[in-house]
Amino acid sequence: MSTWVEKLSARGYKITPQRRIILEILDNSDRHLTAEEIGLQVKEIEPSISLATVYRNLNLLVELQMVSRLNIHDGPVRYELHGGHNHHLVCMNCGAAVKLGVCPMQGEVKRIVDETGFEVSSHHFEILGYCRECSLKKELSPTSAGAKGGTGVDQE
């Protein structure tokens, strides 16, 4: 079950209560969490844990490919337990991230990419929007009056 214990200790990293807690939180979440959200949940369990430790370990876990990072436009980076290579639909309101069971880096797209001569390191396909629930909430709220600001959402 706790395969992550092996992944860490196999590479010489120590099993600390802090890491245990951070991974537990990620494991219990069905959303992508920001470092701050993780920090808050960590502090609920053990208030003495520092936010710096949260950042440090998130970076380590990303490096070890045990956690993946999602860089949402207009907002801090979010994290989730790494479950293989996949892409997401991310709710801009609540952060819910639904896995998309398909990768665009294939077929025609892949061929065109190969032609460019780039040395490809990674790719990211993110779909931003509102999940059904947040979409409904939005309809009802009067905060969307309009005017110059728009929705704050930029669409490339």
Place this chain on the structure above:
Amino acid sequence: MSTWVEKLSARGYKITPQRRIILEILDNSDRHLTAEEIGLQVKEIEPSISLATVYRNLNLLVELQMVSRLNIHDGPVRYELHGGHNHHLVCMNCGAAVKLGVCPMQGEVKRIVDETGFEVSSHHFEILGYCRECSLKKELSPTSAGAKGGTGVDQE
């Protein structure tokens, strides 16, 4: 030619020298520039222009969809003149951005997305790597010794 003058004044925004210069810089660049890079070039032309003005106007231009924003992992946001909807291969070293003449949001991918019930606002497909030139430079440089840190590049 200066269709952007109309785009701005049509919506009640003023044509200021600052905006003229920022757009000119974006227009003359074949790369995605960071706000700081734009700020530097702006100051070369007219040193009295403030970086805050650069940020303010970039945000405005993004909002008006005249400029698009590219959020590279591990690095500040980059900007380019908006030339319709497209995706890029971005060099993590020099920032060069090669347009990819194809969009993954179609066919099977689109179908699957539609099934999720998300209200989709936007999507981003970014391919990160090294352009041919930077890729070669990298080979030669000794900075890549290795050790724990790796390349700093995370690959989801």
Place this chain on the structure above:
DNA sequence: TCCCAAATAATAATTATTATCATTTAGGAT
């Protein structure tokens, strides 16, 4: 030319994240 909302310059403030460093601790060696 006059006027004023819009824009600007300068700078303070904020947000997200990383670096520093003194202290603690996990876990292998004894």
Place this chain on the structure above:
DNA sequence: ATCCTAAATGATAATAATTATTATTTGGGA
């Protein structure tokens, strides 16, 4: 079981990127 040391941590300072504030200036219509 105890000792030891590199690794990890907590606290906090520092940094980077960006946004907010505010007094001043200005584009462009009346």
